[in-house]
Structures are given as structure tokens and as C-alpha cells.
Amino acid sequence: MTVARRMFDLLEPICLVTYLEDEVNEEYAALGHRTYWDGYFAARAAGLGRVPAEVVDAAFYSFAPGEVARHIPSAWDTASPEASFAAQRRGSVASLRRILGAQADSPKVARAADLTLKAAFGAPVAGRVMYAGMRTHEVPSEPLARLWHAATILREHRGDGHVAALVGARIGGTEAHVLSALDMGIYPAESFGRIHHLPKARLAAVMDGLRARGVLDDEGRLSDAGQHLKDGIETLTDELAEAPYEALTIAELDELIALLEPIAAAVVAARS
Template sequence: MTHTARRMFELLEPICLVTFFADECNEELAALGHRTYWDGYFASRAAPLGRVPAEVVHAAFYSFADGEAALHIPSAWETIPPEASLAARERGSAASLRRILGAELTGSPGLERAADLTTKAATSAPMEGRVMYAGLRTVPVPSDPVARLWHSANMLREHRGDGHIAALVGARIGGTEAHVISALAQGIHPPETFGRIHHLPKERLAAVMDGLRKRGLVDTEGHFTDAGRETQQRIEALTDELATAPYDALSPAELDELVAALEPITAKLVTAGSQ
């Protein structure tokens, strides 16, 4: 089933990425009054957790540097209710999918079937130890097929993300370290230039790299050592393993049907860069 989890991640991730890459979601959040992209991001993604303090959002998101969540939470909710931000996120993401996919795909029986099967998987996994996933499970599933497909794909993304965090914690890899390792796995060098961390203070990035060197995970030039590459591969393999549970709810025939239904949707999104 680990192969299934990896394949489903490849098929569903482009659906989720419209939230971050396309314009409609950011426009909806800005229309509510969120001043910046990151205000809207933190407010809408964390909304299913309720009005929790920044420390809880930092722990649940895991991959942001110390203090970054506190720049946006709880201030982003002071005048805009979390529920409003969450609804704007869904509206914008569904609108992006409709625009990119076009009427032929969004109105097709294949998309509706993909939404149904994705929802069946996304609402079937245990919630224990899955903070972000559990939060999304409390959100009503949309009736509109396009919104339902996005919502269920997002649930599965957060389910996988919770498992990825567990794998990182088990490997003693912190949030900023995880970005360094991800950058190196993508062939980005020096890894400090990676878009998710390049804005951090140079002293902070130097300390992270130094810690990875001391553990023997990167060499003096900032490349993977054999131990570092093995650690990265072990984390990814465990992430796949921990992401299999939702798909246990689908029969082999349903899995095949879901893959076939998603392939043309994903192909069009990939071609458009999910934007």
C-alpha cells in the first residue's frame, strides 16, 4: 500500500496546490481584509483548530521558524472570524479548479466520481495523533463536487502531513532542518537559498547547517552525506507508510477507478502549474 499512498500523493497534490499558487484563494482572503498572503494563509489553514494560540499553530504546522506563526496568529482572527477565512479558502480554491480545468472536466461524471471516492478515503482514517487532519474532519464536506474534491484532497494532504511530522520527529529533524533536507533532495544547492527558508536570518541558517554537519547528515560543502541521504529516504518511506490508512477504505477496483478518474484532472493541473 505504500506505493498507493505515493501515487495518490502525486495525483492529489496538484489539486491542493491551487490554494497556494493560483490567484483566486488569495483574492478571496484579501477581500475579507487580510493584509498579506501569510495572514490569509495562517488564518485559513489553522481555522479548523479553532482560536488556539500561536504556540499550538506553530506546533501543528511544524515547519515554520520560531516566531513566524506569532506574526499572524491570533491577530489575523481579531477582526475576521476563522470560519470566514476557512470558507474563503474553499471558495477561492474551488474557483481556481473550475477555471483551470474548464467546464468539460469540472462538469464530468469522472470528476464527480473522483470527488466521491476521494471523500470516502479522506473520511475513513483514524484521527488519533493527526492534529491538522482531525481539525479538518470537523469541517462539513461540501456538496459541490469541485469543492468536495478540493476539500477531500486537502484532508488527505493534512493527514499525510501529520504523518510526515511524526516521521521527522522520530528522526530528530526539526522544521527548518526539514526544509534543508527537502531542498537537497530536490537538487537545490546551497540549500539555504530554498524559498521556504531563504528569508531567515543568516545566523539562524548557519546554526541549522552546523547542526546537520555535526550529526553527519551534510558535508562541509552543504551536500548530503550518505547518512543524510539515507535519513531523507527513510523519512519519505515512513511518510508513505503512515499515509496508507485512508486508502484501506477503498476496494482495489475503487482505487483503480479513482486513479483513472484523477489522471486527466491532474495532468491538466500539472500543465498549468496549478495556477
């Protein structure tokens, strides 16, 4: 397993509280955002500034045409980009604090935060729009908040590389969700939560296009060529995500992995 893949496995649970736990949505609602998605787009795109929906759509990549425009820029009329991001961070940290309990204030969390932050600022920003935007936010002083913040910076770094890998493979955003769904064993792919709401005609066109390319078989499952394509995208994503961890010494990386393992395990266990 590559360093980038191992770190993804350890940091992703910390980041996912933002999208799976109630505290973040409560913070969005307290700001006046009408829906979870208003808050999501307003907060995640905050580092880009008040850009048009087309820019957010390009940076996020995986949303279907028109989805971003339902929320951006109107969500920023409810609460500013800065306020939305602050709400997202408060809710995320509150979720982590609830899940981790006494462990949240451990010196080990503070050390993990410092090492993760060193990696988070250790890579070039060239070609990394979301990563660069996330790095513009002020780094919090509180250790648990700093850990979430650094983990999220690294998530956006990896995401930028993943988008580059998808573009290089000529896989669009909705197509990427189809591949991910099938790779996770979700069948039919059209039932996947990220795309099941899309118009049936649009989904059919996406599936037909992937069949025409030989990525899917007649039943709508990954063909051998499709699995090879998916594996290649994931391998390249890992390779493009390595740079931040090169800022750490071998000893620091080993220490960080050991520190993150019980934190990630606790967060995963809380959702099982």
C-alpha cells in the first residue's frame, strides 16, 4: 500500500464527519441556509471567493449540470463564504469532539495535528485549485480543529489530483460516480445515492456512452477494460497525492500513522 493510500484511509474518516454527522447541518441551519446543500456548496467553495457557479462546478467536477447553480452564488446571499466555512468547521469539530470524548484533548491529538499540518502545507499549489483555496483559510489554534483543518486541506489536495486523473482518462463527473458505485458493489449503478436523482434520460445516456467505450458490459457492470481503467485512475490518484507526505521525515510519518490509527478507528466505529 502506498503512503498516500494509507494516509487517505486514516484521514478520510476525520473529514467525513463534515458530510455525515448532524452538527454540521445544525450549524448551516443556524446561519440561515435553507438546505444541507446550500451550506455544503457555500462552505466548501469558500476558499475560491465569490466566483460564479461555473467556476465552482469546474473545481468540484462531479456534480451534474445545473446542480451547483441551484446553490451558488445564492447561498452566499444568506451567509458569506467566510461565515459558511466557519460554520462547517465548528460543526465538524463538534462532531469529532462528541465521537472522541476524552481523546479529543489528548496531547496525541495535538501532535497528530501538527504533523498533519506540516504535510498539508508541504506540497506545491500549482494546478491544485481546491487545495490552494483551502490553504487560504486561517489555521485554528485549538488542536482538534487544527487536525480537522489539516486533514481537509489534504483531502482537497487529493481531490484535485483525482480530478486530473479523471480528466486524463476522459471520465466525466457522472461517469466517475458510475465507476465508483460499481467498484463498491452497488448495482445497478443508477441506484447510487449521488446520481439516482438525476433524470433517467441523462443517466441512460451516460450508461450508453460507457458501454460504447467498452467500459461497461451489456448488463451495466464494469468490463475487464473498465476495471482496468478504474484501477488506473486510482493508482494515478495515489501517485499524485504523495507530495505532501514527502515533507515529513520517515520517523515523523511513522509517528503520524501511529497517532492517527486510534483516532480513525474511533470515528469509524462510531458510524458502524
